[in-house]
Amino acid sequence: MSSISGISNGSPAATDMQRLRRAAVHEPFGRIVGKYLFGLSLALVPFGLLFNDYYSINILTFVYLMAGLACAWNIIGGFGGQFSLAHGVFFAAGAYIPAQFYLKYGVSPWLTAPAAAAVVATAAVLISWPTFRLRGPFFAIATMALNEVAAVLANYSDSLTGGARGLLIPFKASFSHMIFVERWKYCALMFAFMALTLAVVVVIRQSRLGYYLLAVREDEDSARASGVNVLAVKLWGMGISAALTSVGGTLFAMFIRFLDPPTLLSLPDIGVKFALLSLIGGIGTVWGPVLGAFFIIPAENFIRASLGGLPGAHLVVLGLLLMLAALFLKKGIVGAAAALWRRVRATP
Amino acid sequence: MENLFTILFIGLWLGGIYGLVSIGLTLIFGVIRITNFAHGEVLMVGMYGTYLAYSWLGLNPYLAVVVVVPVMFVFGVLIQRVLMQPLLDEPLMQMFASFGLLMFLQNLVLMLTRGASLGIPSSGRADNLSIAGINLSLGHVLAFVASTVIVIALHFFLRHTMMGKAIRAVTQDKRAAATMGINVNRIYRLTFGLGTAITGVASVFLTPIYTLSPSIGGDFVLAAFAVVVLGGMGSIWGAYFAGLIIGVTEAAAGFYIDPALKSAVWFLIFIIVLIVRPSGLLGTVGAEEVGLREQH
């Protein structure tokens, strides 16, 4: 019998794993890069078209940001199958920490963003270490509880987060402040963030970590029996996901420049949104979260604008959409498109 | 010393409320293994339904039980049939679906009421009781009594009626139950309906105490999850006692530490329980793992 950790020692089970891995994920490097660049350039088209339409540029900025954040969530939520509702906490931490360093000591967010990401990733790993013993809904509930505790604490501690009144970052435009006069510069920044998270996602998908994450999602016990260190895989996924989410939080902070617990830690607006976008786009796929963001966020704004006078109407629609997607569109837009493509190709 | 007793009583009635709200949730989870994140909104719908029964039909809120509970039962059956049953083997999708339901219900009520604050007018002085020198309100005492009655009735139902035994059979092993001729899907629908109906009872007892708003469900749902987890997923007596424990803890924390921190206090307890003993007080060890595994 192969030992539990005998993945690469040439034992029969290990060779099977290696063969499977190669078959499952092997794609020529050139093709991967090609698809990545192609997808990015498609995503860039609206930017070029809407450059001068200020309202649309704002929405596009938010689309790029949420696409990146959804991609980050997808690493642990989609690939790893761990429904985390704690990502709002990572987002908020990534917003508060650089904001405070900027406000109190004048340190540029460009410097503090990666540092904060590292801190948040470490904290995420430490918090999830015990929490990952829980499966499925229990894990979701525990992470939801974490979000609530963070909201209460953020509200309570004036010195750390500005408490209930929050933090106001005054407008002093400069590149080093990450504060810009022109809206399109923010849009470009968010696009870069999305490109970064997508690159990480693509790399993970092609790597062993990605393969293990998928294995854990499919059947955690079998994965463990095959010798995958399930806990390590989950922690890595969570750490990377948290780090990227934190960076998104920093960008959000310098864009909106108004931070308070309701804005950052609201589950329906932030925590659940990441998951929602991933689901509708195609959970566990590379491009799903991006498509989800491109579809949902403009739609949400459009519905809110047209049904404006009726309070809550647009969220009724969104809720309905979410239920329908869970029932009928499980593979998301990506899955539906793939199925359609297969059917088209299959017809003689 | 007098304070201690008052806190204890406050905690007990609060625990009664928590128990009422959580028993339905734990039943649904214990049997069907679904986490319904929209549970708070189901409670909220029941509360607005009670208000409607009062304002349209002129019913005394407590009498509205007769109307609200059957309607909630049907509502629960519908949710199970339409939303949850198709997703039985897909827990991730269930969670998404229940979040969708949450957003849908909350905002539907917002849309229909246009954000107006509704509340059943208070009858004034008739409300107060004084037991052993401790002051309580009738509404609170009734809620505690209702909670106790319900858990006892449910216990009897599950132990001694055919239907109840069928439910327990499905909980233990749905395949075996199916081979015994039990229609599993029907049991699931019945259970969801029952859990929702019990939540309907909770709504009726809560409506006279609070000013309603579409988001009021959210104020209860996190506490409900904490109670369910602490008590043990699927254990109704667990939910009842855990409710009391959390109620007393919350009241004590609010009084002795700081009211602003009280929800953080019991949340932390809840997280610790989840990590140290996820099966809760009265749940079977390993139950938290069974949740996702298909019963083969």
Added chain:
Amino acid sequence: MRMHKWLFALSTVCALYSTATLAADPIKIGEINPFSGPLAKYGLELSRGHELAIDEINAKGGLLGRKVEMITGDATNPQQAIATVDQLANRDKVNLFSGTYMSPVSAAASDAAQRYNLLYWETIATAQELTERGLPNFVRTGPNAASYAIEAVAAINNLIAGAYGKKPGDLKIWIEHEDLSFGTSIADTLKTLLEKEGVKPIGVSAHSFKAIDLNDTVLRIKQGNPDLLIEIGYVPDGNLLLRNLRSQGYKIPGIMYLVTGDAPETLEAVGADALEGLLVVSYPRTNLPNTFSPGGDHYLAAYRAKYKQEPAATLGMTAYAGMQMLFDAVTAANSTDPDKVRAAAAKMDKPLGSYPGGYGVKFDSNFQNTRALPVVVQWQSGVPVTVFPKEAASAGVALKNFPRR
């Protein structure tokens, strides 16, 4: 002869036509409020107040000879605020902005408006930071958080202490507030002002406005045994606190609510008996005497005529007055440019009682109107009656059942 008549008629028509085209370039005001979401009804009420003032000035020939038009923009959070401002500024080319029911929305929207160098004339949002952050396009006409604290202290000094037969410094005061920015900022200011007067509150305690039980809070207050309880919160927690107080059988001699507590929903929730004697510091109402609040009845009549219902919230009249102040400032500046309007506003000096609601105009260096104070009402037999300041109280009105014995 007939030719002359025709010529005359023709020239009159031409003259009329040319004056009509002169006023064709309207002044557009971008109105930012939550129009969707749970606070929509307040956002709507606010904009109605603005709209009535706009109708009024258009009937009088417009502002700077131009018709005034309101273009609404919905925003329920800071991101939406930025997007909406961008849209109104670029697509609709508004000349200035006004608003706003939510302080976070106001903060983000006014900041975004500054990018376009457009004035942001705030009539309602109360957070202190809005006028303390030094934004060069921002002006606030309505009360801010501190105004409530100021009025509360004035009431304590001039109305309440006397009713107790004590000196203010001897009053035992407990401050209870909801724990978000709204309650916290007012509570902090109140505490500071009281301490400056040598009145140290015996307790300051926070609670969540979403709490499902406040009995533990009630017990703490009971331990402190205050003469006066001051509560700053929203409707849900305000109502719950009163209910819990009643169920505990705890009759505090005097209770004063700040900002909320005077609406019908509270009466419904708690009953006239439990409310009897409760003081509330809130926006001025439409039934104040004309000597104190000129034009209040005009607002009420216009509201009823246009919207076919009673005003839904008291903030409408304060918004209405605030918009009138804008028109006065713009007229004085002869421009909508933010610097010019602010310069003209800085010179404005109108005493209390110049506008509906009893407001005056005198901006401080932060462009906060210092003559915008709420009033104090007392629940008497299920009706909120204005009792303070004296000028706002109708003839024959007096404090009743206060303190309770």
